[in-house]
Amino acid sequence: MAGTTNSGVVNYISNPVASFPNNSITIDIFGNTFYRDYSFGAGDDTGVYWNTKKKYSSSTMKFFSIAMSKAVYGKFDYGKKLRSSKSLDFKMQLPTKNGKIDYEFMETFIADLEIERFHKIESHLTKIGLDDYHLSKQEKQSLENFENLNWSIFNLENLFGKSTRGRRLKSADRVAGTLPFITAGETDEGVSAFIGNDVTVFSANTTTIDMFGSAKYRNFKYGGDDHIAVVHTDKLPKYASVFVTSAIHKSSYNGQFNYGRNFYAKDADTLDISLPVKDNKPDYETMETVISAIHKLVIKDVVLYAERKKKELNEQTENANA
Numbered sequence: 001m002a003g004t005t006n007s008g009v010v011n012y013i014s015n016p017v018a019s020f021p022n023n024s025i026t027i028d029i030f031g032n033t034f035y036r037d038y039s040f041g042a043g044d045d046t047g048v049y050w051n052t053k054k055k056y057s058s059s060t061m062k063f064f065s066i067a068m069s070k071a072v073y074g075k076f077d078y079g080k081k082l083r084s085s086k087s088l089d090f091k092m093q094l095p096t097k098n099g100k101i102d103y104e105f106m107e108t109f110i111a112d113l114e115i116e117r118f119h120k121i122e123s124h125l126t127k128i129g130l131d132d133y134h135l136s137k138q139e140k141q142s143l144e145n146f147e148n149l150n151w152s153i154f155n156l157e158n159l160f161g162k163s164t165r166g167r168r169l170k171s172a173d174r175v176a177g178t179l180p181f182i183t184a185g186e187t188d189e190g191v192s193a194f195i196g197n198d199v200t201v202f203s204a205n206t207t208t209i210d211m212f213g214s215a216k217y218r219n220f221k222y223g224g225d226d227h228i229a230v231v232h233t234d235k236l237p238k239y240a241s242v243f244v245t246s247a248i249h250k251s252s253y254n255g256q257f258n259y260g261r262n263f264y265a266k267d268a269d270t271l272d273i274s275l276p277v278k279d280n281k282p283d284y285e286t287m288e289t290v291i292s293a294i295h296k297l298v299i300k301d302v303v304l305y306a307e308r309k310k311k312e313l314n315e316q317t318e319n320a321n322a
Contacts, residue, residue, distance in 0.1 A: 002028035002045040009040075017041040023058055024050040025065045029081035033069035035062045047084035059110035060103055067092035118309045125303060133300040139293035142286060149276040149286065156248070156271045159282070160232050163209075163268035166224030169197060180220060184210035184227040191222075199223040205238055207231040207245045211262040213252035217245040229265040236284060239295075243287035247273040 001010045008028060024036045029045045037058060042048055049068075056064070071092045076082040095102040095109075135143075156163070166182070174181065177196020184190065190210060201221050202208075209215045211227040219238070224230060231248065233241040251273045257263040276283040 001043040002030055002032070004032050007034050008032065008046070013041060015041070020048045021050055023056070023061055024048055025061060025068060027068060027072065027082065029076065029083070031069070031072035031074070031076045031082050033065050033072070035065040045081075047082075057103075057107060059107045062110050063094075063106040064092070067094055114309070115313065118306065118313070121302065122306050122310070125299070125306060133296045133303045135293055135296055138289050139296065142289040143293050146290060149283075150278075151274050152277045152280070153272050153274055154282060155269075156231060156273060157269040159244075163265040164200075164202070164230045164232070165265040166226050166228040166230070167200065168226040169195070169199060169223070173197070180222040182208055182210075182218075182222050182224040182228050184212060184214075184225075186214065189216055190214075190228075195223060197223070202230050203232070203234040205234045205236070205241050207233050207241065207248055209248065209252055209263055209268055211257065211264075213249075213254070213257035213263045215245050215249035215252055217242050227262065229263065229268045231268055237288050239288040239291035240284040242291045243284075244273070244275070247275055250274075 001008055003010070008026065019039050019041060020036070022036060022038050024040075025033065025048070026036060026042065027033045027047050027049070035058075068090075071090045072082060095105045097105065169181065171193075174193050175196040177194055179195050179197075179199070179201065180191045181193045181195045181199075182190045183192040185192075190208065201223060202218070204218060204220050206218055207215055207230070208218060208222075208224060209229045209231065215231075231244075233244055236244065248268075248271065251271055252263060252267075257267075276286050278286070
């Protein structure tokens with residue numbers, strides 16, 4: 001359906017609906033364009049484009065989708081929706097050679113992009129230590145035993161000391177720089193700008209809670225405005241801090257805070273959270289293991305993609321040298 005979340009995939013269904021073929025392109029009522037390499041159904045707010053007379057390669061269709069997106073992007077919204085009939089009025093720009101569409105260039109261009117992105121993914125996975133998705137014995141056991149953990153309630157201030165409130169910095173006063181500046185909201189995880197102003201710099205491995213009670217883990221140094229409370233979890237191991245952030249979010253983000261009643265640092269100090277315990281103390285070791293296992297499960301598909309892509313590239317190299 002319409003939207004960019006999950007590339008517009010809102011559900012998996014078994015209803016008897018029209019099934020569109022893989023290697024297609026969808027454009028929704030807002031002009032959001034996506035290439036689909038799988039069969040799918042679609043709502044009436046989405047137009048589907050494919051060619052039954054000519055078989056285009058996946059790389060060519062991907063290039064088409066980019067060109068189509070550039071042709072319609074920013075021209076439609078709730079007040080002016082894109083319908084399939086209107087899309088016939090748009091033209092897209094494509095590379096040409098000798099007066100004809102240069103399919104060879106499009107193939108090479110997309111292939112080069114995929115190789116570049118693959119190497120970036122592979123490098124990033126290795127850098128953050130998530131190039132292996134296989135669960136250790138401890139990680140498997142932590143997930144199996146999760147329902148049987150003992151939990152207790154803890155006050156946030158007692159665990160981490162008083163929370164700190166950011167300070168207001170108007171948009172007009174912000175100087176461009178490299179320090180992430182956190183404000184309230186979900187867009188870009190609350191990072192509203194990168195600044196060079198002389199502001200309080202909060203440590204990495206801490207948790208921010210915005211005026212609506214939304215908690216987020218920060219693995220980088222940052223500044224924050226007065227709509228941000230900082231919980232000083234920086235002395236915890238990384239994955240334990242991530243676990244604590246989830247516990248905070250579960251306690252603070254239940255609709256009790258809004259424009260009429262903002263969340264402040266003083267609210268963080270009175271907040272109670274539920275954590276696994278061992279010997280009546282927070283069991284940070286178990287929290288670490290659980291989050292480590294979850295990270296591997298989440299990243300599994302990406303790692304498998306990287307392994308598959310690496311194999312494909314190696315085969316292409318071998319064939320080229322044969």
